[in-house]
Amino acid sequence: MNSVDSTSLDASNQALGEVIVSIKNVDFSYAPGERQILSGLNMDFRRGQVVAVMGGSGCGKTTILRLIGGQFTAQSGQVLFEGKDIGKMTSNQLMAARRRMGMLFQFGALFTDLSVFENVAFPLREHTDLSEELLRSLVLMKLNAVGLRGARDLMPSQISGGMARRVALARAIALDPPLIMYDEPFAGLDPISLGITARLIRDLNNALGATSLLVTHDVEETFEIADYVYFIAKGRIGAQGTPDELSRSTDPFVRQFLDAAPDGPVPFHYPGQSLAEDFGVSI
Numbered sequence: 001m002n003s004v005d006s007t008s009l010d011a012s013n014q015a016l017g018e019v020i021v022s023i024k025n026v027d028f029s030y031a032p033g034e035r036q037i038l039s040g041l042n043m044d045f046r047r048g049q050v051v052a053v054m055g056g057s058g059c060g061k062t063t064i065l066r067l068i069g070g071q072f073t074a075q076s077g078q079v080l081f082e083g084k085d086i087g088k089m090t091s092n093q094l095m096a097a098r099r100r101m102g103m104l105f106q107f108g109a110l111f112t113d114l115s116v117f118e119n120v121a122f123p124l125r126e127h128t129d130l131s132e133e134l135l136r137s138l139v140l141m142k143l144n145a146v147g148l149r150g151a152r153d154l155m156p157s158q159i160s161g162g163m164a165r166r167v168a169l170a171r172a173i174a175l176d177p178p179l180i181m182y183d184e185p186f187a188g189l190d191p192i193s194l195g196i197t198a199r200l201i202r203d204l205n206n207a208l209g210a211t212s213l214l215v216t217h218d219v220e221e222t223f224e225i226a227d228y229v230y231f232i233a234k235g236r237i238g239a240q241g242t243p244d245e246l247s248r249s250t251d252p253f254v255r256q257f258l259d260a261a262p263d264g265p266v267p268f269h270y271p272g273q274s275l276a277e278d279f280g281v282s283i
């Protein structure tokens with residue numbers, strides 16, 4: 001189903017940065033005997049790249065972030081972060097690894113009782129012993145990078161949703177993480193804020209020399225900023241390639257996403273009983 005032939009992929013891979021996260025043959029379900037969410041999943045995330053993970057609702061995109069963050073462990077296979085198996089780390093090693101991962105969760109919730117400044121300062125206060133002066137400079141630099149240095153003293157209730165997302169972004173990069181994970185960074189944003197956030201994700205990634213992993217449904221913005229895109233289907237990779245390669249793809253699965261078709265290889269209905277069984281009628 002892959003839209004890219006493997007020979008050209010191998011050749012282009014050699015010119016790319018080193019792999020920072022590697023998912024190797026991962027099988028995962030949330031509990032024994034429950035539905036298998038991921039099966040035989042393989043993915044690589046390379047330094048310097050913005051990589052998007054897309055796919056139908058409930059296909060396991062957020063689960064992939066949780067495996068990388070070590071909140072859950074795969075039943076088989078490996079999730080390697082900077083070459084080390086996340087699933088085999090001690091809690092101290094895992095904490096150290098997490099300090100090297102910036103996370104922006106769905107709707108990027110801020111601490112409502114802390115100012116914009118203190119929200120961004122929070123991870124620095126938690127994880128470093130920086131002097132107040134140095135901390136102030138770092139926070140203002142991060143706020144400057146997202147265009148909100150002037151908003152430092154405002155409370156979350158005093159800023160717009162788009163601004164709040166940018167503060168959350170500044171907080172996610174406070175510790176200069178080599179890996180930044182975004183879960184639905186564009187959810188609920190108006191088109192202008194959405195465009196600004198997308199551009200910021202790209203620009204911050206370039207400025208930090210980091211790797212950004214983006215779980216999202218917004219094809220247009222994502223294809224503008226991503227270097228590489230994985231489409232997940234049935235617990236594994238349904239298609240992968242650069243935005244250009246995927247845009248030219250004739251694969252029905254890829255087309256369903258790009259053309260926003262309601263039904264296709266990805267079914268509209270979550271698996272369940274038939275209509276006849278639920279409504280007691282023969283259809």
Ligand SMILES: Nc1ncnc2c1ncn2[C@@H]1O[C@H](COP(=O)(O)OP(=O)(O)OP(=O)(O)O)[C@@H](O)[C@H]1O
Nearest residue numbers: 030031037055056057058059060061062063064215
């Ligand atoms: N903690 C959990 N325990 C049990 N099942 C879960 C848990 N979290 C998620 N699931 C199930 O795992 C599947 C994958 O969920 P996940 O959140 O990874 O999907 P997703 O692709 O991110 O979806 P969406 O795009 O709708 O956010 C879903 O069917 C969900 O119901």
